[in-house]
Amino acid sequence: MNELHGKKFIASYSGGKDSMLAINRAINAGLEPMGLITMYNTDARRSWFHGMNESLLKKASDLMAIPLTLIRTTGPQYQERFEEALLDAKGMGAQVCVFGDIDIEGHIEWCTERCEKTGMKPYFPLLKEDRKKVVYEFADAGFSAIIKIVDVSRLPERFLGQIISRETADEIEKTGADICGENGEYHTFVYDGPLFSGRVDFQVGEILSLDNYLGLDLVLLDQI
Numbered sequence: 001m002n003e004l005h006g007k008k009f010i011a012s013y014s015g016g017k018d019s020m021l022a023i024n025r026a027i028n029a030g031l032e033p034m035g036l037i038t039m040y041n042t043d044a045r046r047s048w049f050h051g052m053n054e055s056l057l058k059k060a061s062d063l064m065a066i067p068l069t070l071i072r073t074t075g076p077q078y079q080e081r082f083e084e085a086l087l088d089a090k091g092m093g094a095q096v097c098v099f100g101d102i103d104i105e106g107h108i109e110w111c112t113e114r115c116e117k118t119g120m121k122p123y124f125p126l127l128k129e130d131r132k133k134v135v136y137e138f139a140d141a142g143f144s145a146i147i148k149i150v151d152v153s154r155l156p157e158r159f160l161g162q163i164i165s166r167e168t169a170d171e172i173e174k175t176g177a178d179i180c181g182e183n184g185e186y187h188t189f190v191y192d193g194p195l196f197s198g199r200v201d202f203q204v205g206e207i208l209s210l211d212n213y214l215g216l217d218l219v220l221l222d223q224i
Contacts, residue, residue, distance in 0.1 A: 018100035143193030
């Protein structure tokens with residue numbers, strides 16, 4: 001880890017708790033943040049997987065004072081556009097890309113391969129850590145996150161809209177779902193915490209449904 005101290009990084013930013021904790025750890029370890037990159041689904045007009053709208057992501061970026069780049073792409077172009085983003089960041093001086101993955105080998109291999117192809121150093125601050133400890137650390141660090149998406153085939157709908165805490169995490173674990181949601185049982189949006197200069201103020205809008213997933217439409221208050 002010492003060899004990364006002082007190096008400039010970008011982060012693969014989903015808006016969720018694990019990417020946020022990874023960014024926080026990287027900064028605390030002495031790395032310098034240069035930017036956030038978020039893969040944005042041009043068909044759905046939301047970020048891939050976490051379903052964040054552009055204004056929500058940009059507000060969070062502004063409050064963290066870390067520039068955000070949306071990588072607008074379709075599914076077939078996803079890998080190519082991600083690599084292009086890494087090359088662009090490298091050209092601006094970034095040396096490291098930070099990821100919030102924990103222990104799903106396929107995800108870690110994919111991220112590592114993208115970095116190796118573009119000459120970037122991948123860094124996984126949460127790698128191989130106990131999932132419960134990761135959730136607890138996130139909550140204890142003072143971050144606030146709302147459960148934005150739930151896979152109702154694996155986690156009860158009642159968790160949609162709940163705020164992440166040790167207690168919420170324990171209740172999730174009791175259902176048999178992964179406590180960290182690492183397998184996609186749920187996704188979160190982090191709207192406040194130690195990296196923020198203020199809170200992202202939003203209102204919960206309609207509930208969106210797609211296959212087994214239910215998601216909350218979060219709308220910035222200054223856009224209402």
